[in-house]
Amino acid sequence: MGACSALTMAAGATGPLVLSARRGRPHAAWGRHGVGRGTGRTGFTRLARGRGRGASRSLSVAETRELTRWKPSGLLSIMETQSGARSPVPPTAEEARAALQETERARETLHAVTSPWWFTLGIAAYMATVSLALALPAAWTAVTCALLLGGLVVLFQAAKKRVGYTERVRGGSLVALVAGAAVCVAVIGAGTFLDDSHGAPVWFLVAAVNVAVVLSIDLGYRWRARKAA
Amino acid sequence: MTVADRGEAEFNQTIHAPNRLRVCALLDAVSEAEFGTLQKRLAVSASVLSKHVAVLVDAGYVQQRRAVRDTRQRVWLHLTAEGRAAYRAHIAALREIVEGDPAVDR
Numbered sequence: 448m449g450a451c452s453a454l455t456m457a458a459g460a461t462g463p464l465v466l467s468a469r470r471g472r473p474h475a476a477w478g479r480h481g482v483g484r485g486t487g488r489t490g491f492t493r494l495a496r497g498r499g500r501g502a503s504r505s506l507s508v509a510e511t512r513e514l515t516r517w518k519p520s521g522l523l524s525i526m527e528t529q530s531g532a533r534s535p536v537p538p539t540a541e542e543a544r545a546a547l548q549e550t551e552r553a554r555e556t557l558h559a560v561t562s563p564w565w566f567t568l569g570i571a572a573y574m575a576t577v578s579l580a581l582a583l584p585a586a587w588t589a590v591t592c593a594l595l596l597g598g599l600v601v602l603f604q605a606a607k608k609r610v611g612y613t614e615r616v617r618g619g620s621l622v623a624l625v626a627g628a629a630v631c632v633a634v635i636g637a638g639t640f641l642d643d644s645h646g647a648p649v650w651f652l653v654a655a656v657n658v659a660v661v662l663s664i665d666l667g668y669r670w671r672a673r674k675a676a
Numbered sequence: 677m678t679v680a681d682r683g684e685a686e687f688n689q690t691i692h693a694p695n696r697l698r699v700c701a702l703l704d705a706v707s708e709a710e711f712g713t714l715q716k717r718l719a720v721s722a723s724v725l726s727k728h729v730a731v732l733v734d735a736g737y738v739q740q741r742r743a744v745r746d747t748r749q750r751v752w753l754h755l756t757a758e759g760r761a762a763y764r765a766h767i768a769a770l771r772e773i774v775e776g777d778p779a780v781d782r
Binding site: 554556 | 687692694697698700701702704705706707708709710712713716717718745767770771773774776
């Protein structure tokens with residue numbers, strides 16, 4: 448990589464990095480971009496030394512060729528490690544393994560976040576109310592479910608804002624949610640059959656089972672969070 | 677159609693930077709995440725995260741959405757379809773590199 452391209456990259460990545468020219472030669476008036484605390488001012492570290500503080504001198508052609516090995520080279524290596532851009536060399540197996548492990552670690556940090564307790568209680572209350580609403584006449588059931596659905600949307604939005612993300616449900620979480628939903632639907636179906644023979648109290652049992660399912664799934668999430676933390 | 681769109685392995689220099697890889701890993705696991713949440717989970721400064729997110733946005737891998745909460749503007753981020761495909765292709769490429777390592781066979 449030529450000195451100019453290296454400097455161009457460095458300038459593009461960090462901001463001011465000056466290479467002035469005099470008599471057709473690169474001039475050693477370039478340096479590192481340092482940020483003054485609180486002021487945002489930049490400072491320059493002179494690399495060509497020996498003629499007094501702040502002095503600059505012209506570089507020989509040989510020195511110019513070595514520019515990339517000097518401080519900008521160090522800066523670039525740090526920046527490229529951080530940016531990963533422009534490096535034509537693919538990672539070694541060890542680096543690739545480390546990168547994969549890093550992605551796993553990053554994902555696991557999400558698992559350490561639990562939903563707020565009021566969200567769990569809200570979902571449990573929703574399931575209980577829907578179950579009990581099924582004991583009402585059909586028209587009232589429809590109205591109640593419509594109102595509850597609106598409440599559920601508000602609840603999810605509030606939880607999303609509180610937690611700061613919405614998880615894509617897949618893998619173990621998807622299995623747990625699908626299994627839980629299947630149990631809830633099966634219990635409601637059973638309640639519909641038993642309603643004829645046992646009457647309205649069946650729906651209290653259905654509500655209790657559905658709440659238990661919701662709490663079980665939530666406990667599973669919290670156990671996962673504790674494990675990840 | 678790119679290699680990533682076809683679901684094949686493709687090493688991606690833009691994504692491979694450590695912090696950007698972690699950003700993509702987190703965003704791949706979620707539908708949408710708030711900037712502050714990402715910052716907290718990744719334990720990086722706002723300026724560092726902002727810089728890396730800007731690169732991903734410029735590449736078309738991440739989209740931003742601004743929303744007001746508690747009178748303050750919050751930025752929500754999500755991977756685009758292209759970004760998700762590129763990230764998965766990159767992960768597949770990393771796995772191929774690891775699996776191609778003779779040390780794995782031993």
